[in-house]
Amino acid sequence: MSLAQSPPTGASVRNARLVSALQRYGVLIALGLLILFGTLRYENFLSPYNITTVLSYNSMFGLIALGMAFVIITGGIDLSVGSVAAxxxxxxxLLSPHGLWVALIGAVGAAAVLGLINGAIIAYLKILPFITTLAMLLAARGLALILAGNQSVSADYDHGFTTLGQGSISGVPYIAILLFVAFAIGAVVLRYTRFGRRVLAIGGNEEASRLMGLPVERTLLTVYTLSGALAGLAGVILASQFGAGQPTEGLGWELTAIAAVVVGGTLLTGGMGSIGSTLVGVLLLGVIFNVLNFENGRGTISLTVYWQSVIRGAFLLLVVILQNRLTRARAEP
Known part of the structure; x- marks a missing residue:
């Protein structure tokens, strides 16, 4: 005979609500507190120049994180995004002498093809996403070096290509506007469309989704193609903003994207996630390094760029541990 389960107490209900609120709003609270700290400590922290600099620099990471969010929600991973962006x-x-739109469509299309290859191998050949995208990481990097002749490729300045990365409207960079528009579309797609519901269902239980008749393979193909295309758009911004194609750039970008997605509350196991929280995660990471730069300027600390990788890795590990603890606490009666 099984014993009846005792009803939850008031304290357990309050704890469950607190854990749920931390999972949902913790990253937003952390961002708000960090901005408040920066505002009180640094004179020009909220200056238009600093704000636009943070948004411009992190727009590339944000677009990659957007594609990564969809991938991780399905329970997958895409390690190739940094190399695809490069x-x-x-x-x-290389296409910039033909104008912005030719370069944009050509580069994003080429990157989408690499994402399509990832998706086809994962969805139809049933190769693990980790292995597939790791192989694509190496392949895309090799292709970039071959096309560039193992050197930076100068972009054309005479046909409007650099306008995307360096231009602005009323002081707001075009790429910042592009970032927010992309995330707004992504949030609507995930929450209100049939495709978004399929992505969540596959991440929750791929086999059950298949038994329900959902087009699992087609959805995975689309998700990885989208991830490749957004990485390609980040690559276009890179070339347009700095005036050159960089075949050796993008190292570690996939970890930055994963960190932003996980910080935003998306489970690495899939099935649950938020596009809006991913954007907040991107901004939180960006503001953290912006604060560190201010501290460097004040002479309080002296961190080289290499320390950013150490901090990023430690921060990601800390967030994953915290997320795991919160998930367990929420599951406990």
Missing amino acids: FASVVAA
Whole structure:
């Protein structure tokens, strides 16, 4: 005979609500507190120049994180996005003499093809996403170096290509506007469309989704193609902003994107996630490094760029541990 389960107490209900609120709003609270700290400590922290600099620099990471969010929600991973972005930056620089739109469409299209290959191998050949995208990481990097001749490729300045990365409207960079528009579309797609519901269902239980008749393979193909295309768009911004295609750039970008997605509350196991929280995660990481730069300027600390990788890795590990603890606490009666 099984014993009846005792009803939850008031304290357990309050704890469950607190854990749920931390999972949902913790990253937003952390961002708000960090901005408040920066505002009180640094004179020009909220200056238009600093704000636009943070948004411009992190727009590339944000677009990659957007694609990564969809991938991780399905329970997958895409390690190739940094190399794909570098490849796209070279393609965009080579096409830049033909104008912005030719370079944009050509580079994003080429990157989408690499994402399509990832998706086809994962969905139809049933190769693990980790292995597939790791192989694509190497392949895309090699393609970028071959196309560029193992050197940076200067972009054309005479046909409007650099306008995307360096231009602005009323002081707001075009790429910042592009970032927010992309995330707004992504949030609507995930929450209100049939495709978004399929992505969540596959991440929750892929086999059950298949038994329900959902087009699992087609959805995975689309998700990885989208991830490749957004990485390609980040590559176009890279070339347009700095005036050159960079075949050796993008190292570690995939970890930055994963960190932003996980910080935003998306489970690495899939099935649950938020596009809006991913954007907040991107901004939180960006503001953290912006604060560190201010501290460097004050002489309080002296961190080289290499320490950013150490901090990023430690921060990602800390967030994953915290997320795991919160998930367990929420599951406990």
